[in-house]
Amino acid sequence: MAKSGGGMRILQGLLVFGNVIIGMCGIALTAECIFFVSDPHGLYPLLEATENDDIYAAAWIGIFVGFALFALSILGIVAVIKCNRTLLLVYIILMLITYAFEMASCITAATHRDFLTPNLFLKQMLERYQKVDTENNNDKWMAEGVTKTWNNLMLQKQCCGVRGPSDWQEYTSAFRKTHNDADYPWPRNCCVMNDQGSPINLDGCKLGVPGYYNSNGCYDAISGPMNTHAWGVAWFGFAILCWTFFVLLGTMFYWSRVEY
């Protein structure tokens, strides 16, 4: 039983309100992270091939943290209303653990976002797109993923290369080993296609006539979704953690005021 002073009632009300918000945000976080993990833009193979898919790990942690926040917020509401010291202590300890996990997720997402530079994707594209002389199964799997992803990307977003078609001219590539420069100055999917999936003018495409080939780079189409993903996980998680910080401080203060 707590003191029935007005101050404690207000604190109770605030804590319940705080926990309600945490519960709703937890569900929102889970939903957002499920959305990111489902890879709606089909860019996951590119991350897989960098052998560092931390933003996906961060999103996975986010799914479980969101659910944990929801469950703990219910526990918190029950504990505050019942003024039960044990329950409140359990709530605080579990919340701190969840807090630590969510912190890890936010920091991982933010750090990994800085790793995804244009040069990273350029090098990966040049080394893995249409690579045939793969060394082992893993290498083959990554090359196939990268090839398929780039083919889709160039077709759907009407772009070519990371900065532009000149990427294929400026650097050597695995693609160049199997496709000679005169027949394929750049990959076939850089050509503007008709509805049947063939270039509208193959000679125009090879010449580089504007309108018959995609002259802009794909980096925007890659970094846009990845930025949204990383910042969505990192900053939304940060906002939740800031709010949770105040609720937890309030709960700790409340715990110290609750009678036995």
Add this chain to the structure above:
Amino acid sequence: THTMLSLLLLLLATAHGLDAIPTLGKPVLASSTLGGQTTASTFVLEQPRCVFTELQDDIVIWLVVALPEAVANFSNTVKPGSPRRAFQKFPQSTLAYMTLNTTLLNYPCDKTSRDITVLRVGSETTCAKDELRPTCNGPLPGPGPYQVKFLALNGSKPVAQTNWSDPITLRKAQPSSSIPMRGSKHSSSMIALTTILSILFAILLAGLVAMLLWGSGTSGVSSTFSKPEAVTVRRYNTHHVYDQPAARL
């Protein structure tokens, strides 16, 4: 321009004696709006339209591609397709080759046309190694530089030519391993996020410790009443549940 032309002809005639054919214009690369203006093994020239205006339509125009060192002593009388002008022998045993032959009919002078009129040098890959096709328009073997000119032949007699173009250098691909991969540069937002979260977490942990050490009720019990003690106190509580509030007040 007519007087300049005749002066030029006179000069050429005196300089070269027998080989006095008109030299008109100069081949240029196509506009740089074309993405494939120069690649690693091809380049694109403007067609020689409105250049050979005085000749008949059945004259054959050839493109001569040569290394710069062959330009000084280039002979127009060597037949195209002969071993000295075969693409397959370029550049090992010959310094120039001739290709892209077509009649003047295919280069009509139409100033109103807005079509793209270009020639892609190096586009035929199928005949590049075929010795039976010495006039193949095969891919250039290296980044050059190369110089080109157009030569008009009537049968096997040269009747007109253009000047040699400026040296054309093709693109040279760098190895992809040379792309710099800087270690991840930490953005300011990531540093801010990490710092703030760490501080908040530290405050929470400090709060937890403070709470456990000093927050055990307000009845002034010392810190020796830690959590296990609290359980026994609670049991004690149930016997004195009505007394405690009274005692507090």
